[in-house]
Amino acid sequence: MRIAVAGGTGTVGRHAVEAARAAGHEAVVLSRGSGVDVLTGAGLAGALAGADAVIDVTSIMTLSEKKARRFFETGTRNLLAAEQEAGVGHHVALSIVGIDGIDTAYYAAKLAQERAVAAGSVPFTIVRAAQFHEFAGQVLSQIGGPFAVAPRTLMRPVAAREVGAHLVRVVEDGPVGRAQDIVGPRDETLADVTRRQLAFDGIRRRVLDVKLPGAYGTGLASGALRGGPDARQGEITFDEWLRSDDHRVA
Numbered sequence: 001m002r003i004a005v006a007g008g009t010g011t012v013g014r015h016a017v018e019a020a021r022a023a024g025h026e027a028v029v030l031s032r033g034s035g036v037d038v039l040t041g042a043g044l045a046g047a048l049a050g051a052d053a054v055i056d057v058t059s060i061m062t063l064s065e066k067k068a069r070r071f072f073e074t075g076t077r078n079l080l081a082a083e084q085e086a087g088v089g090h091h092v093a094l095s096i097v098g099i100d101g102i103d104t105a106y107y108a109a110k111l112a113q114e115r116a117v118a119a120g121s122v123p124f125t126i127v128r129a130a131q132f133h134e135f136a137g138q139v140l141s142q143i144g145g146p147f148a149v150a151p152r153t154l155m156r157p158v159a160a161r162e163v164g165a166h167l168v169r170v171v172e173d174g175p176v177g178r179a180q181d182i183v184g185p186r187d188e189t190l191a192d193v194t195r196r197q198l199a200f201d202g203i204r205r206r207v208l209d210v211k212l213p214g215a216y217g218t219g220l221a222s223g224a225l226r227g228g229p230d231a232r233q234g235e236i237t238f239d240e241w242l243r244s245d246d247h248r249v250a
């Protein structure tokens with residue numbers, strides 16, 4: 001199959017591209033670096049020519065609901081329109097486990113993205129994943145200095161590598177609307193994995209475990225993000241991931 005991966009240079013996107021190629025598919029990377037912008041639509045038509053399926057793993061780093069909504073709603077609309085034009089038969093969107101009751105900030109935008117995908121005319125599958133093992137590093141990179149703020153979060157983190165492979169299996173299975181969620185093997189808190197990562201990397205920063213205010217903070221701390229018993233479980237633990245090449249390149 002010819003699989004276009006929007007966000008194919010990102011944390012999970014690069015693993016989806018690798019998994020697709022390893023399974024014998026042709027993978028096309030869509031990112032601004034390769035001249036494709038899902039927000040403006042630039043380059044989409046050419047990049048999707050001949051594609052059988054699109055995996056959308058684009059993202060924006062923001063807690064602003066307005067910015068995130070603009071990104072995910074506009075990006076999804078542009079992708080779906082170009083897919084319809086190109087005759088793409090399957091749109092796969094990656095969302096986040098357990099966000100139904102946390103309809104605010106970034107998560108509200110992900111729910112809006114799910115609705116836009118479901119309302120579109122391209123056959124689709126929505127896959128929800130837990131926070132990646134790479135998530136602590138993404139949060140750490142937001143603010144420098146001697147302190148690191150870890151919003152109080154109960155989660156079941158999963159290796160982006162395992163999510164990338166799951167996305168390719170979902171493409172191969174064809175459109176089903178909603179795929180099995182994927183989570184990691186163990187319950188963790190964001191503060192604890194952040195401390196372990198800093199210690200492993202030999203970086204001295206004090207981690208502050210801060211319960212964020214409002215519905216967002218309550219949702220993060222509630223345990224909802226750990227998903228339910230029906231989720232597929234990845235095998236790579238956070239500590240195994242820390243010692244792996246994936247952490248060295250993350």
Ligand SMILES: NC(=O)c1ccc[n+]([C@@H]2O[C@H](COP(=O)([O-])OP(=O)(O)OC[C@H]3O[C@@H](n4cnc5c(N)ncnc54)[C@H](OP(=O)(O)O)[C@@H]3O)[C@@H](O)[C@H]2O)c1
Binds near residue numbers: 011012032039131135
């Ligand atoms: N991170 C997590 O823990 C986690 C957990 C569950 C689900 N998810 C979901 O997984 C998806 C991917 O997250 P991630 O952490 O892998 O993201 P990421 O590492 O930030 O990568 C984002 C990707 O999107 C591309 N991109 C950004 N703006 C673009 C634009 N306007 N046009 C085209 N490409 C654009 C980036 O490439 P360029 O900058 O070169 O354009 C990059 O390849 C998101 O939908 C996220 O909600 C993430």
